[in-house]
Amino acid sequence: xxxxxxYLKVNGGKSLQGNIEISGSKNSILALIPTMCLGEGEGxxxxxxxxxDVEAMKGILEEIGIQLICENxxxxxxxxxxxxxLSKQYVSKIRASNLFLGxxxxxxxxxxxxxxxxxxIGNRPIxxxxxxxxxxxxxxxxxxGFVKCEATQFPYKGQTIFLRFPSVGATENAMLVASxxxxxxxxxxxxxxxxxxxxxILLNSMGANITxxxxxxxxxxxxxQKLMRANHEVIPDRLEAGTFLLMLAITNGRGMIKxxxxxxxxxxxxxxxxxxxxxxxxxxxxxxxxTNCKFDPIQVDALPFPGFPTDLQPFASVYAVKxxxxxxxxxxxHTERFHHLYEMNKMGMVSTNISPMVMIxxxxxxxxxxxxxxxxxxxxxxxxxxxxxEGESNIYGLSHIYRGYDNFVNKLIQLGADISIAYKDTxxxxxxxxxxx
Ligand code: EPU
Numbered sequence: 001x002x003x004x005x006x007y008l009k010v011n012g013g014k015s016l017q018g019n020i021e022i023s024g025s026k027n028s029i030l031a032l033i034p035t036m037c038l039g040e041g042e043g044x045x046x047x048x049x050x051x052x053d054v055e056a057m058k059g060i061l062e063e064i065g066i067q068l069i070c071e072n073x074x075x076x077x078x079x080x081x082x083x084x085x086l087s088k089q090y091v092s093k094i095r096a097s098n099l100f101l102g103x104x105x106x107x108x109x110x111x112x113x114x115x116x117x118x119x120x121i122g123n124r125p126i127x128x129x130x131x132x133x134x135x136x137x138x139x140x141x142x143x144x145g146f147v148k149c150e151a152t153q154f155p156y157k158g159q160t161i162f163l164r165f166p167s168v169g170a171t172e173n174a175m176l177v178a179s180x181x182x183x184x185x186x187x188x189x190x191x192x193x194x195x196x197x198x199x200x201i202l203l204n205s206m207g208a209n210i211t212x213x214x215x216x217x218x219x220x221x222x223x224x225q226k227l228m229r230a231n232h233e234v235i236p237d238r239l240e241a242g243t244f245l246l247m248l249a250i251t252n253g254r255g256m257i258k259x260x261x262x263x264x265x266x267x268x269x270x271x272x273x274x275x276x277x278x279x280x281x282x283x284x285x286x287x288x289x290x291t292n293c294k295f296d297p298i299q300v301d302a303l304p305f306p307g308f309p310t311d312l313q314p315f316a317s318v319y320a321v322k323x324x325x326x327x328x329x330x331x332x333x334h335t336e337r338f339h340h341l342y343e344m345n346k347m348g349m350v351s352t353n354i355s356p357m358v359m360i361x362x363x364x365x366x367x368x369x370x371x372x373x374x375x376x377x378x379x380x381x382x383x384x385x386x387x388x389x390e391g392e393s394n395i396y397g398l399s400h401i402y403r404g405y406d407n408f409v410n411k412l413i414q415l416g417a418d419i420s421i422a423y424k425d426t427x428x429x430x431x432x433x434x435x436x437x
Pocket of ligand 1: 030124130
């Protein structure tokens with residue numbers, strides 16, 4: 001089925017109500033699967049989200065000789081790496097495929113991996129990753145769309161590395177490469193995202209000795225024995241939780257978001273509370289009541305964790321439409337991530353975008369129409385806009401949603417949204433597509 005032929009039909013104006021269970025984290029599992037490749041034996045990831053990015057990972061693993069089986073929200077990984085080169089077929093689909101540079105370098109001291117793909121959200125250089133590799137004495141060369149790396153000495157010695165920016169992917173690659181070093185490595189200005197902590201926990205269960213993950217300084221000791229794959233539960237997806245939190249809020253809804261770690265999205269929770277949403281926190285649940293929300297304007301600065309996540313920044317723009325006054329949304333991480341504004345213009349939204357900042361006057365009326373999402377968060381933020389728009393909207397770009405959101409449409413139906421998957425001109429009975437590869 002072509003992506004241009006399937007779309008979501010949303011009738012706006014309904015208040016979302018009810019409980020919803022959050023799935024495992026996309027960005028975590030996309031780092032945990034490459035991490036598993038460094039070990040031997042069988043590895044099991046539970047609470048695995050059923051998303052097409054995991055299917056793309058499966059394709060990459062098969063190319064290097066590793067088996068991945070996904071069943072009932074569990075991913076099993078077995079086999080040994082037998083190749084140190086990857087083709088463009090699957091690598092070009094996801095950004096996290098650049099972690100195979102770290103995996104192959106740690107195993108063989110040599111890697112040839114195509115430049116990775118992923119969301120089209122502006123320029124996404126890999127200079128920090130290459131800087132990390134160079135520090136370990138690894139020569140790097142980007143040629144004809146491939147990144148070619150080779151260690152001058154293998155195994156290499158541990159290094160002290162300072163990242164010019166706390167890049168999530170570069171921190172992950174640094175941990176992978178450092179885990180194979182002969183002596184201690186230290187990463188300064190490391191990313192502090194929960195996905196980094198999740199990866200370090202898995203590496204430690206496999207036999208590594210990593211301390212400091214979740215802070216800006218990470219220490220990685222040399223291995224005492226071979227890494228052995230382990231069982232690990234993927235953390236809940238903080239971005240999915242933030243998405244539904246914002247959707248409940250904007251529709252004056254009420255309900256409970258279950259199976260989350262509230263500290264992972266405190267930035268979103270506090271902005272919504274300041275705006276007038278009633279939020280109560282339990283250990284693993286967030287209880288939301290926006291039925292009497294004042295919708296005070298919001299000031300959002302997308303920053304590395306624990307700042308407001310750049311991935312939820314487009315949703316903040318939609319929320320701002322409902323506020324009583326001028327909101328500002330700034331993204332200094334992905335400074336060009338404002339494509340959703342063009343599509344929302346078609347729904348009647350007016351905004352002033354002086355990148356990396358957008359100003360949005362509140363109390364705007366959106367009208368349903370046809371819009372196209374060209375990355376995961378953009379597509380879902382358009383669904384959020386459609387939920388408050390008057391009339392019917394058609395949202396194209398469904399395959400992007402399936403890349404990162406598990407059972408998205410059914411979860412919205414569970415909350416009472418008037419949403420259905422449509423194919424050409426016929427609305428199909430609701431059945432969630434699991435992969436659109
Ligand atoms: N950057 C560089 N050079 C580098 C690496 C990054 O300049 O070598 C810049 C990027 O261009 C960007 C910023 O640093 O402006 C942050 O990039 P980072 O490396 O932290 O991001 P990433 O590892 O490529 C992950 C998530 C993204 C999320 C970012 C930021 C995964 C698979 N992806 O990407 O998630 O936006 O961190 O938090 O973990 C999404 O889920 O929708 C998504 C795009």
